[in-house]
Amino acid sequence: MYPPPSEWVTPPTRPDLIENLVSGVDRYNPSNVGILEDYLYHQIRTQEYDCLANLAILKLYQFNAQLYNPDVIINILVKALTNVPFPDFNLSIALLDARSPAAPLDEPDPFPTLLPHLVSLHNLLQQCRFPAFWALYRSDELESLRDNYTVEVVGFEDAIRDVAVRTVKATFQRIGKKRLGSYLDLEDADFDAYVEKLGWKTDESTGVVEVPSNPDNHISSTIVQEDIKLPQLSKIISHAMQAV
Amino acid sequence: MSQPRMALWAAEDMEEDLQDVDVNLALGNYGHSELYDEGAPTLLAMQHQKLLANEEAFAAIPDPVKRFIVHFHQAVLKNNLAEITVAYESGWNRLTEKYYSKTEWPDADLIAPLVNNDPLFLILYRELYYRHIYSRIQPDIDDRFHSYENSCELFNYLLNSDGPVPLELPEQWLWDIVDEFIYQFQSFCVWRSKVKSKSDEELLLLSEASQESGLQVWSAYSVLNVLYSLIQKSKINEYIAAQQQGKSEEEIAEIVGEYGVLPLYRLLGYFSIIGLLRVHVLLGDFTLALKVMENVELNQKAPFTRVTACHVATYYYVGFCYIMLRRYPDAIRTFVTILNFILRMRQYHTRSYQYDQINKTADRMYALFAICNALSPSRLDDNIANIVKDRYGEQFGKMSRGEEGIPAFEELFTYACPKFISANPPPYEDPEALTAYVEDSPQEPAHRHLTLFLSDVRAQAIVPTMRSFLKLYTSLDAAKLAGFLDADEEEMVQQMMAVKSASRCISRVGSDKDLLDGQMIVTSDMDFVINENMVHISESTVGRRFAGWFIRNTEHAQRVLDGVRASPLPAAPKPASAPAGVSAEDGAVAKPAAPQKSVAWAKPSA
Structure with a gap:
């Protein structure tokens, strides 16, 4: 299931130091950018994720063009991909000022070439086109994204599989192995191991995976009746009292 | 920083001032020459010249305006809130209409003698002076720089005097001060981003302004600094928290300290929170915008709803944040609440000078x-939905048709979104970079946000089509559905997952106070699930709603009854005597003599 929004606003894993930065005025102090960037790399190594802390980095970049660091931005966007269908990716892009960095970098800036690819990947995830996502992700074009960035992000591919799994859980009661495999980009033994880890049962004779029952894949017809609350009637009742 | 500019002003005045004017006469009339003693000798000479020029201009100020300024000043000196309010809300606007509908009010230096050179009053006067320029006349670069300086002087005075300032101003004015400050910031950023239309002089000034690091005029940092300072000084967050905990007046006074107990600071603090909400939205930071609101309770009983413009702005920006966070049900609820409020308040606001602004936002x-x-x-509110159908029925129809409705989304979003700004100026300090900037201008902020929003829309563009098919069945084979849609089965199944995702959304439910809090809810009345290749569909039907209709009409009937009771018995019934300007309700009261018309009052609100 999805974590509650309060955990998105304040992840339980967030250290106090970061909490003070994110919630106070110190978040505007450019000299704190290092702390937040270190925290981002900590998230990359540990599979933790803290959207608001990462947005705080982009906020500092927005106000202080000299801090611009393309690697950090790309890593933030890569992390944000793993939290689809939540709006993290677009919220991050919204903070990127469309201007070139103030200081020329030593190396060519990888960000302008990678950004359109990242946006495409995000759109595919958002539209639940998981097979197309994997095809694009594994394409030659995105070699530099894989070799320079996502390879460092511990558990990146599994995190994307989680995105697919969450959607499948909501939509399916039973799903064919082949179809699920194409969403997870897994086959044979890898697939079986992954499904087993999820605790889902496979009917080997039919090749169909049973998705555990949950509130979203359990449907029922209901009739919503009008619910009148007392405050709605307060004016009428109080008027009736006056009239007497 | 103000020194060189002073000289610029004076130089301009000297050029204009070639006519002969009797020095003694001028000094005699003013009678305040001793106030200029502090200046350096050259400055003094220049100011004498200026006085000469001012003499004529001063004489040209209409007497009612002079009287008004003197009176206004007295009211501020006496801290007489009622008189200040009258001067602010009616006097100023009346005289503007009469004398200054297309020109500036007299320069503050010019009217200084009328108010004993009272520095505080002159700052307040300039606040109005510049606001008038921004709203009625196109501000030039000097106006933009000087209005910034004046705002800084005002906030400096309030924040950095020895202890709290014993000034009292109407709450509406306090809101206008904060609101205008942000408006001018936004206006400056938009103006600054248009490089092509700048004159050489403007380019020079802008390049100087962007080189003074840390001292940047209208920089985002300086604006945020003012707002955060006001919030901290007034301890407004602590005040709101204490109020929500039901603490006593004394306890609250203890908590908020010497600044926070004064209405001026408390209100400025609160308005600064709303100001921050707005600035963060303008800069595209929708989570931070809602986060600064975490202590504020959004409801009609909140203590700060008296300033309607503030109330309306709050809901507009909060609602917009929810859209960008893809929390559409929350956005809808936010808009419905405030739009109903505006509808109810309408009768009291037609005469307010802000009525236009509120109407535009609505x-x-x-x-x-x-x-x-x-x-x-x-189907939250049929009343509002009907008004929307009236105004945007055409676009709404298009938007409900998926992909082909994208232009309609684009049109309405562009019209209704805030005026986004870019945090950083074009590189005015570097001519080469500036040329490159002009040739290859980056995307405008509004366009960037539009693109992001449209990507959200596209992700669920298939929903209307899919829904219209699924609604016809209770169960259906996926391959068959793919056939209907003329689509590949696998791709269609993926689209169905997108439809399913679009029907789930985070939303605040009753107990969530924090604006960012919420739970996953189902937003669609049609739900489905796929069992291998079989699609099962169920529909929730909403029973027809009667309560709103009956409550409205009962209340209406009560008002009519009250009206009938309060009116004197008709002496001689004259059926068509109701004057033209009377509203439907009053008209109805005058009519009950004619029985066949008694149903007429029930219809308009039905």
Whole structure:
């Protein structure tokens, strides 16, 4: 299931130091950018994720063009991909000022070439086109994204599989192995191991995976009746009292 | 920083001032020459010259305006809130209409003798002076720089005097001060981003302004600094928290300290929170915008709803944040609440000078409501929905048709979104970079946000088509559905997952106070699930709603009854005597003598 929004606003894993930065005025102090960037790399190594802390980095970049660091931005966007269908990716892009960095970098800036690819990947995830996502992700074009960035992000591919799994859980009661495999980009033994880890049962004779029952894949017809609350009637009742 | 500019002003005045004017006469009339003693000798000479020029201009100020300024000043000196309010809300606007509808008010230096050179009053006067320029006349670069300086002087005075300032101003004015400060910031950023239309002089000034690091005029940092300072000084967050905990007056006074107990600081603090909400939205930071609101309770009983403009702005920006967070049900609820409020308040606001502004914002919120309702259909409020159909029926129809409706989404979003700004100026300090900037201008902020929003819309563009098919069945084979849609089965199944995702959304439910809090809810009345290749569909039907209709009409009937009771018995019934300007309600009261017309009053609100 999805974590509650309060955990998105304040992840339980967030250290106090970061909490003070994110919630106070110190978040505007450019000299704190290092702390937040270190925290981002900590998230990359540990599979933790803290959207608001990462947005705080982009906020500092927005106000202080000299801090611009393309690697950090790309890593933030890569992390944000793993939290689809939540709006993290677009919220991050919204903070990127469309201007070139103030200081020329030593190396060519990888960000302008990678950004359109990242946006495409995000759109595919958002539209639940998981097979197309994997095809694009594994394409030659995105070699530099894989070799320079996502390879460092511990558990990146599994995190994307989680995105697919969450959607499948909501939509399916039973799903064919082949179809699920194409969403997870897994086959044979890898697939079986992954499904087993999820605790889902496979009917080997039919090749169909049973998705555990949950509130979203359990449907029922209901009739919503009008619910009148007392405050709605307060004016009428109080008027009736006056009239007497 | 103000020194060199002073000289610039004076130089300009000297050029204009070639006519002969009797020095003694001028000094005699002013009688305040001793106030200029502090200046350096050259400055003094220049100011004498200036006085000469001012003499004529001063004489040209109409007497009612002079009387008004003197009176206004007295009211401020006496801290007489009632008189200040009258001067602020009616006097100023009346004289503007009469004398200054297309020109500036007299320069503050010019009217200084009338108010004993009272520095505080002159700052307040300039606040009005520049606001008038921004709203009625196109401000030039000097106006933009000077209005910034004046705002800084005002906030400096309030924040950095020895202890709290014993000034009292009407709450409406305090809101206007904060609101205008942000408006001028936004206006400056937009103006600054248009490099092509700048004159050489403007380019020079802008390049100087961007080189003074740390001292940047209208920089985002300086604006945020003012707002955060006001919030901290007034301890407004602590005040709101204490109020919500039901603490006593004494306890609250203890908590908020010497600044926070004064209405001026408390209100400025609160308005600064709303100001921050707005600035963060303008800069595209929608989570931070809602986060600064974490202590503020959004409801009609909140203690700060008296300033309608503030109340309306709050809901507009909060609602917009929810759209960008893809929390459409929350956005809808936010807009419905405030639009109903505006409808109810309308009768009291037709005469207010802010009525136009509130109406414009309301119209934009109807457009945003239409967008949200197309993305997440709800039947929250038929009343508002009907008004939306009236105004944006055509666009709404298009938006409910998926991909082909994208231009309609674009149109309404562009119309109704806030005026986004870019945090950083074009590189005015570097001519080469500036040329490159002009040739290859980056995307405008509004366009960037539009693109992001449209990507959200596209992700669920298939929803209307899919829904219209699924609604016809209770169960259906996926391959068959793919056949109907003329689509590949696997791709269609993926689209169905997108439809399913679009029907789930985070939303605040009753107990969530924090604006960012919420739970996953189902937003669609049609739900489905796929069992291998079989699609099962179920529909929730909403029973027809009667309560709103009956409550409205009962209340209406009560008002009519009250009206009938309060009116004297008709002496001789004259059927058509109701004057033209009388509203439907009053008209109805005058009519009950004619029985066949007694149903007429029930219809208009039905």
